[in-house]
Amino acid sequence: MHPAFSVIFLTTLIGAGQGLFLAMVTGQIYATAGFLPAQESRFQAVGSLLALLLLVAGLAASFFHLGRPERAWRAAAMWRTSWLSREVIVLPIVMVLVFAYGAAHWLGWTRPLFQVGRSLPVDVTLLLALLGTLASLALFLCTAMIYAGVRFLQEWQTPLTVSNFILLGAASGFMLAAAYSAWVGNPLVTFFGTWAVILTLAGLASRMAHLSRNALITHRSTTQTAIGIRHAVVAQKTQGATGGSFNTREFFHGRSIQAIDRVRIVFLVLVFALPILLIGLAYVTGSSSLPILAFATQFFGLLAERWSFFAEARHPQNLYYQSVA
Known part of the structure; x- marks a missing residue:
């Protein structure tokens, strides 16, 4: 497939934004349970603002992939069957909840409403944290299933696509939380950094499993099945046209196997x-x-990783458009 940079920035930016929000929530839960020192509301509020800005930036990037941006609202119409429509619906919900969570901290709405057990006071921010966490996980699922649900792209149709999106997005968010803590001089650098390393290692295991799986795929569509000839050796010499087309631009990246291998090494490092x-x-x-x-x-x-993710997918239509005369 052809990696569209608008989609690359969309998925990486909102992934980091969701991950940062989850990091802020995790820090608050640990502090509420007494495992970490309580943090100032300003720290949570500014962190939530940063997460919101990343989500907005990702949403803005997605518009560069639209042929008619003024009709973007119609993407939500097929929510019963389309993961893209579900993403379009869930993303604004996540943004509203992240904003509300940050605003509640900024306004100091931290007086307990009730208490769970003997040591867990629940306030408005904690309720918003719970709702925002559920929405963020739903958004991760929707974004990943846009690709994992494409049955004819075997490189994507695997639960590993979902785990990659969740783990890599969460890892980048917790890494950003560590960077943010270091920037403001907050002592939670070690806490967020440790979680970032754990999630990064989990993401590495998931991505390596994905790469290993894709290397062993036996594709259902071949040149033989495309043209109905069973001969063992069939080589395409021309695509039947002398120039490029929408098919050659949008469904093939145009890079060599060596270039893809180099990108893979770069993102692994x-x-x-x-x-x-x-x-x-x-x-x-x-x-x-x-x-x-x-x-x-x-x-x-992650930008390189997401480029590689899209480039890895071999669209069956490329069996007809592998070479230009």
């Missing part, structure tokens, strides 16, 4: 190896800049 190394060095040196560098490195790596 930038998404997994370097951020973990930088966070480890930050623990040892006490540096406040290394967590920020770790997030920046991982995010750029």
Whole structure:
């Protein structure tokens, strides 16, 4: 498939935004349960604002992929059968809940409404955190199923696509939370950084399993099945046209196998190896800049990872358009 940069930025930005929100919620839950020191409401509010900005930026990026942006609202009409429509509906819900969560902290609505057990006071922010978490997980699912639900793209049709989106998005969000904590001098750098490393390692396991699976795929569609000839050796010499077309632009990336392999190596280093190394060095040196560098490195790596994800998919129509005369 042809990797559209608007979709690449959409998925990586909203993934980081959802992950950052989940990090803020996780920190609050740990603090409420007494496992971490209580944080200032301003810290939660600004973190939520940053998550909201990422979600808005991702939404804005998606408009560059639309032929008629003024008709974007119609994408929600097929919510009964389309994961894209469900994403279009759930994304604004997540944005509203993230905004409400941050606003509640900013306004100091932290007086307990009731208490669960003996040690868990529940206030407005905690209720919004629960709703926002459920909505964020639903958004991860909707975004991933847009691709995992495409049956004829065998590279995508696997539960590993869903786990990759969730784990990599959460990892980038927790890494951003560590960077944000380092920037403002908050002591939760170690907490968020440790979770970021755990999620990054889990994402590595999921992505490597995905790559291994895709390397062993036996495609249902071949040149032989495309043209109805069973001969063992069939080579296409021309696509029957002398120039490019919509099919060659939108369903094929136009890069060599060697280029795809290089991108794969780049994202494996930038998404997994370097951020973990930088966070480890930050623990040892006490540096406040290394967590920020770790997030920046991982995010750029995720752009390459998402490009590779789209480029990996072999659309069956390319059996007719492999080469230009």
